Amino acid sequence: MSKSEKLFAEATQIIPGGVNSPVRACRSVGSDPIFVDHGRGARIFDVDGKSYLDFVSSWGPLICGHATPWVTHALEEAIKKGTSFGAPTEGETKLAGLINENYPSMEMVRLVNSGTEAGMSVIRLARGFTGRDKIVKFQGCYHGHADSLLVSAGSGVATLGIPGCPGIPAALAELTLTVPYNDVNALTETFAKHGKDIAAVIVEPVAGNMGVVLPEPDFLPAIEKLTREHGALFICDEVITGFRLTVGGAQKHFGLKPDLTMLGKIIGGGLPLAAFGGRREVMESLAPVGGVYQAGTLSGNPLAVAAGIAAVEYLMRETSVYGRIRQSSLRWSSGLLEAAKSHGFNVCGNQIGSMSTMFFTEGPVRDYESALKSDTGLYGQFWRGMLERGFWLAPSQFEATFTSAGMIPDDIEAALDAANETLKAMKK
Ligand code: HOZ
Numbered sequence: 001m002s003k004s005e006k007l008f009a010e011a012t013q014i015i016p017g018g019v020n021s022p023v024r025a026c027r028s029v030g031s032d033p034i035f036v037d038h039g040r041g042a043r044i045f046d047v048d049g050k051s052y053l054d055f056v057s058s059w060g061p062l063i064c065g066h067a068t069p070w071v072t073h074a075l076e077e078a079i080k081k082g083t084s085f086g087a088p089t090e091g092e093t094k095l096a097g098l099i100n101e102n103y104p105s106m107e108m109v110r111l112v113n114s115g116t117e118a119g120m121s122v123i124r125l126a127r128g129f130t131g132r133d134k135i136v137k138f139q140g141c142y143h144g145h146a147d148s149l150l151v152s153a154g155s156g157v158a159t160l161g162i163p164g165c166p167g168i169p170a171a172l173a174e175l176t177l178t179v180p181y182n183d184v185n186a187l188t189e190t191f192a193k194h195g196k197d198i199a200a201v202i203v204e205p206v207a208g209n210m211g212v213v214l215p216e217p218d219f220l221p222a223i224e225k226l227t228r229e230h231g232a233l234f235i236c237d238e239v240i241t242g243f244r245l246t247v248g249g250a251q252k253h254f255g256l257k258p259d260l261t262m263l264g265k266i267i268g269g270g271l272p273l274a275a276f277g278g279r280r281e282v283m284e285s286l287a288p289v290g291g292v293y294q295a296g297t298l299s300g301n302p303l304a305v306a307a308g309i310a311a312v313e314y315l316m317r318e319t320s321v322y323g324r325i326r327q328s329s330l331r332w333s334s335g336l337l338e339a340a341k342s343h344g345f346n347v348c349g350n351q352i353g354s355m356s357t358m359f360f361t362e363g364p365v366r367d368y369e370s371a372l373k374s375d376t377g378l379y380g381q382f383w384r385g386m387l388e389r390g391f392w393l394a395p396s397q398f399e400a401t402f403t404s405a406g407m408i409p410d411d412i413e414a415a416l417d418a419a420n421e422t423l424k425a426m427k428k
Helices: 003-014 069-079 090-104 115-130 184-197 219-229 249-254 302-317 320-342 376-388 409-425
Strands: 034-042 043-046 050-054 106-113 134-138 178-179 197-204 235-237 260-263 275-280 348-352 355-357
Touching: 050 409, 069 302, 090 106, 090 275, 090 302, 106 115, 115 134, 115 197, 115 235, 115 260, 115 275, 134 184, 184 197, 184 219, 197 219, 219 235, 219 302, 235 249, 249 260, 320 348, 320 355, 320 409, 376 409
Parallel strands: 134 178, 134 197, 197 235, 235 260
Antiparallel strands: 034 043, 043 050, 106 275, 260 275, 348 355
């Protein structure tokens, strides 16, 4: 029995499914999890001493790889002063300022601990500000596990095929209207029918939780236009794309001006930190200025803030990172598609910046329905073959593959060699 197997057996006795977040259990890819001992640069090392090239990057935060000296140093300095005060610290205003500098639409910013918290907060804020109850989300998008946002959700909900989540009151779920991603007509019809009741439309500007799905050219501008016309708020969930697609995220890349934005992952440098922010008049509806209540003992935690500042300042300084991770992603994604096709698989792929997904379906994949056509059994075989060969991919077809600045071109070539071997050995 390996040490990972032993630790997993122990964990399942005390932690549901042995994990603190469902997809980590690796069930959908027909495996048990590896237990990680440490990470360094582009690699993670399991408790049995095996190393893996890491295409998960802790689900997105580690755009520069593991244990980067600038984040580690910032943490060492911060921890000497204490770990939490529950009172304001200077770093919080600094990080909010850095966010505003790169995301001018975020005129005011509030720090929270996770993307889920950012999601539940923006929904309450949008409802409080507009006095309306309905929200629109796109099928297959995932904005954290808050009640209103788990309807037709991607990520683990898609991975585990959970149709509706017990525990979410039907009366609340009914207030979430869902529309297929990239479907401007359906969105227009939804506004025609419910326009005066819609508080907000929330979207991942590049979907990363049903696998990577790209917005078609008219999609995001249509959201912006329809929300403006109907007095609803446009919420951009940049938890994945923020500081990843460009330093200014998807809103800079696509030229968007959302009313509210959610950030997470990268802005915490690998520590639990997220943020939401937007138009001043909307944000000033929050307590203690306004009446919309939102709070948190650990919000703006000094360690997370120190790591976040170090991570963000590095990316603002070393902008060549973005070209490097895009190149790696392009090479990985195009090489992988070519290899899969040469071995007779029906595949298609989506790629942008450092994010990509290969789907085991002919495609194109442009929404949740087409993503769900992917053969997840084949993905599981592929994943297991890559794990065996020392490559850590997301243990789900419905997540993104991330390249990190820790990777060098030889790493990508080695990953493609392993992919070739794996695909060759797979049973169709
Ligand atoms: N927030 C991640 C989805 N992109 C999932 C993290 C997890 O399930 O552990």
